Amino acid sequence: MAFKMKYTIEQRYLPKGTKRRSGIKNQGIDFIVAHDSGNDGSTAAGNVNYYTNSANVVSASAHTFIDDKAIIECVPLTEKAWHVMYNVTTDNELYGFDSNDHAIGVELCYSYKKGNMNNKESYKRYVWYMAYLCYKFNLNPMKRISGHNELDPNRRTDPYKNALKIMGITKDQFLKDVVKEYAECTVAENLYSVYQGNSKLKDFPDYVSAVEYAQKWSNVNIRKITDGSWVWSNIKKESEDDCPMKLETWQKSMLTDGLNKLSEINGVDGTPLINDPEGWTKKVNNGTITAGELAIINFALISRQVIK
Structure with a gap:
């Protein structure tokens, strides 16, 4: 970092x-x-x-x-x-x-x-x-x-x-x-690591590249280098993707501001990247948003794919 x-x-x-x-x-x-x-x-x-x-x-x-x-x-x-x-x-x-x-x-x-x-x-x-x-x-x-x-x-x-x-x-x-x-x-370099079991396969500077690489392998997951949390997995079982994240008040404030900005940005199809900012903001503030959902938001921002 x-x-x-x-x-x-x-x-x-x-x-x-x-x-x-x-x-x-x-x-x-x-x-x-x-x-x-x-x-x-x-x-x-x-x-x-x-x-x-x-x-x-x-x-x-x-x-x-x-x-x-x-x-x-x-x-x-x-x-x-x-x-x-x-x-x-x-x-x-x-x-x-x-x-x-x-x-x-x-x-x-x-x-x-x-x-x-x-x-x-x-x-x-x-x-x-x-x-x-x-x-x-x-x-x-x-x-x-x-x-x-x-x-x-x-x-x-x-x-x-x-x-x-x-x-x-x-x-x-x-x-x-x-x-x-x-x-x-x-700014962090190599933000994401692709793991197969407990063995690290490769580091990547962005989420999209990590997912593209991970899809070539079976039984893998992607973890944030900063805190080790899972953000993507093709393992068919409950993972940290499904666990609510513990966020500080200042982190919630930052995410809320980011969600509001996403609602003002259009995706590749011309519609807003996020069409329910209130719903996502509620998840952030009540502590139910998961690592997987944060990854979805991050992917939308990078790829300009709309969050449904």
């Missing part, structure tokens, strides 16, 4: 052993704190330069600044950054840890009344980087991203009540955008 690197991440680290960058290792990454710079019109490079020049003046810091042109990591992701007050305990209540010890702080740069930044481009990079971090540290985007204003509501408004509000983006939309970006950027 790989992640699509749509943007360049630049490392421009602050001086080590200073107030802003102590060099102390963090204790592992368990969540992400979404910030904004709070400085209308300031760029990522401008903020990093300011932090560098004032490295021994104050201790406040963050790992990463993002604007419409750059993603700059100024504190290594393996080190602590001082981005949430220790004496505010909301992070401990939500995650069991202090943010500075177990979270990455990401700052969004924006323009409101000052500067000429393209907020749309800044937001795209911000969302992508959040998805990248979730992939890198195996975090659930819907559960492991908190706004600074949520952790320190009496003092902070970033980003949900400041930069994102200026951009007209709600917390719910932001998290859904991160989930969508995660799905679009998660």
Whole structure:
């Protein structure tokens, strides 16, 4: 499994052993704190330069600044950054840890009344980087991203009540955008394996090719490389194809969005690929959809064959 690197991440680290960058290792990454710079019109490079020049003046810091042109990591992701007050305990209540010890702080740069930044481009990079971090540290985007204003509501408004509000983006939309970006950027090679019994015959990058190959053999099944679940079989007995899949809330949300989009796409015969999105969505949400049914949806998308 790989992640699509749509943007360049630049490392421009602050001086080590200073107030802003102590060099102390963090204790592992368990969540992400979404910030904004709070400085209308300031760029990522401008903020990093300011932090560098004032490295021994104050201790406040963050790992990463993002604007419409750059993603700059100024504190290594393996080190602590001082981005949430220790004496505010909301992070401990939500995650069991202090943010500075177990979270990455990401700052969004924006323009409101000052500067000429393209907020749309800044937001795209911000969302992508959040998805990248979730992939890198195996975090659930819907559960492991908190706004600074949520952790320190009496003092902070970033980003949900400041930069994102200026951009007209709600917390719910932001998290859904991160989930969508995660799905679009998660790329796997050799997604499917054809098995005869417990012996692997061959790997394939797409479902259709795997099925075409599998049909040449008897007593075979196709399994997803990512989790080993069966998605196709010519073995005439009950298989995992018929078992309901356990899906996280964010996975259900992603599938529901995908089903709605399928209903807007026509197949080779000119009719919608899926003519009962409500019925399929109900299966997803009530936990009865099976691996085999997901494979049918996937096949429809790839082959443009209509789901009856």
